[in-house]
Amino acid sequence: MTQDELKRAVGVAALAHVVEDSIVGVGTGSTANHFIDALASMKGRIRGAVASSVASAARLAGHGITVLDLNDVSEMPVYVDGADEIDANLCMIKGGGGALTREKIVAAVAKKFVCIADASKLVDTLGRFPLPVEVIPMAREHVMREMVKLGGKPVLRAGFVTDNGNIVLDVAGLAIVDPPALEAAINQVAGVVTAGLFARRGADVLLLGTPQGVRTIRRP
Numbered sequence: 001m002t003q004d005e006l007k008r009a010v011g012v013a014a015l016a017h018v019v020e021d022s023i024v025g026v027g028t029g030s031t032a033n034h035f036i037d038a039l040a041s042m043k044g045r046i047r048g049a050v051a052s053s054v055a056s057a058a059r060l061a062g063h064g065i066t067v068l069d070l071n072d073v074s075e076m077p078v079y080v081d082g083a084d085e086i087d088a089n090l091c092m093i094k095g096g097g098g099a100l101t102r103e104k105i106v107a108a109v110a111k112k113f114v115c116i117a118d119a120s121k122l123v124d125t126l127g128r129f130p131l132p133v134e135v136i137p138m139a140r141e142h143v144m145r146e147m148v149k150l151g152g153k154p155v156l157r158a159g160f161v162t163d164n165g166n167i168v169l170d171v172a173g174l175a176i177v178d179p180p181a182l183e184a185a186i187n188q189v190a191g192v193v194t195a196g197l198f199a200r201r202g203a204d205v206l207l208l209g210t211p212q213g214v215r216t217i218r219r220p
Helices: 003-017 030-045 054-062 100-109 137-149 179-187
Strands: 023-026 048-051 078-081 112-118 131-135 153-156 167-172 192-195 205-210 213-218
Touching: 003 030, 003 078, 003 112, 003 205, 003 213, 023 030, 023 100, 030 054, 030 078, 030 112, 048 054, 048 100, 078 100, 100 131, 100 192, 131 137, 137 153, 137 167, 179 192
Parallel strands: 023 048, 023 078, 078 112, 112 205
Antiparallel strands: 131 167, 131 192, 153 167, 205 213
């Protein structure tokens, strides 16, 4: 199976976690797009969806799925999204698509976070994929210096602005052995909106696409 076929398989598998007559949280990125396309098959059985990005909202609307503002939603049984990396404890690096802050907010509201990913995303230690950090523009140089102190090599994502109007620093060179501690440390830096570490609120379930089929891995 190709990587795209694996992504499609987990996108379809995630439908089993959708609660009918409820609101579904939807992530951003190529794997999440496959879930959105699959979700169209049951759009008449859900009340709508909350999107973590403008791009995902447009794709949902294109399928005729009602898109709701998170501020109008008090309860969300499940959030489905991909990951750039995920470890055995279901801590993740997210933000390759630049929607990390909105993803983290929507995930915080959901009762269950279902991560959908192909087998290449499962790693022993997070950090091979550069860690995205959303930053207020005026704090760019300050935050870059702080990332160096933490052992990272930050690079400005050129020509990119988030849906929130901010910039993203991609921080390479980190071996993330304690994801919750590093997430807390980065989030405390003045000017950081959020780090793309999803450890304090990691995934509850991982649907992992493999050539042998979709594996279900639950948080230890």
